[in-house]
Amino acid sequence: MFIFYFGCCFGSFFTVVASRLPLREDFIFSRSCCHHCQKKLAFYELVPLFSILSQKFRCRSCQKKIPTFYFIVELVYGGLFYLAIHQLTLADQLIFGLWVTMAYLLALTDYFYLIVEPRILYPFTFLLWLVAFYFQRPFYYSTFILLLIFALSVYFFFYNYFGFGDCLLLLAWGPWLSLRALAFLLASASISALLLIILKALLKKEVPKQLPFVPFLSFGLVLVLLFF
Ligand SMILES: [Zn+2]
Structure with a gap:
């Protein structure tokens, strides 16, 4: 379970890399923000899987829906990471x-x-x-x-x-x-x-x-x- 979640965290990071690298944006130091209201996310909103679940797939400040897509790809990467370790x-x-x-x-x-x-x-x-x-x-x-x-x-x-x-x-x-x-x-x-x-x-x-x-x-x- 721990390995799987560890994989999901990597998945979350790689999703950020994939969304920023082609735009030549920094993906290590600048913190993620809501794509709709541009509000920077607090550290407790950056916990992979749990944040999005606790917020019921909505941004905490503007209530705009966060696509389930992000949730699913993190899960997929977590699953593959788990398989890789085994x-x-x-x-x-x-x-x-x-x-x-x-x-x-x-x-x-x-x-x-x-x-x-x-x-x-x-x-x-x-x-x-x-x-x-x-x-x-x-x-x-x-x-x-x-x-x-x-x-x-x-x-x-x-x-x-x-x-x-x-x-x-x-x-x-x-x-x-x-x-x-x-x-x-x-x-x-x-x-x-x-x-x-x-x-x-x-x-x-x-x-x-x-x-x-x-x-x-x-x-x-x-x-x-x-x-x-
Ligand atoms: Zn927002």
Whole structure:
């Protein structure tokens, strides 16, 4: 339980990082504020999960509703952190932790701003590759070459049709996944995205113009890491 809550605290911090880094705002020293009334939050309003529950999902000063989204993603990160700690070896813990954190941060920045933030993508790719090479994880050249060809063809021919950031992300993750795992990741990402579009169309009778794809890729990645 403690480990899970510890994970939720990290999730809370990474959510702040994801929301501020693309705007080049400081995320270590400046305290969070209500997005609606801009009032700085007191320390007792910053306790992950408990604050939001005790305030019944409302800002203490302006009573504006705080989206449940924040609550859910913190829980998700807490759960994944818990799973990471229960991996058998330190190598698995490190790789799983790094990979999931990278996915979490990029999924959120894509959700907030529709971008694959390079200042998260490149450092985390470097770290992930470093740790994976160090612990001698299998490097799948076939997946790597396939994704490289895909990324280059998107760059030269289909730049306006497929997000190049998504390609770079796949290029960062792909070499550490077998072709089967990659196919599974892409299939689960596309199917879940499609289901969400259909659901949105049915509920709101409108098709979203632009859909952040990284959250779905991250969802696929978590499935692959857990079940492959
Ligand atoms: Zn407020």
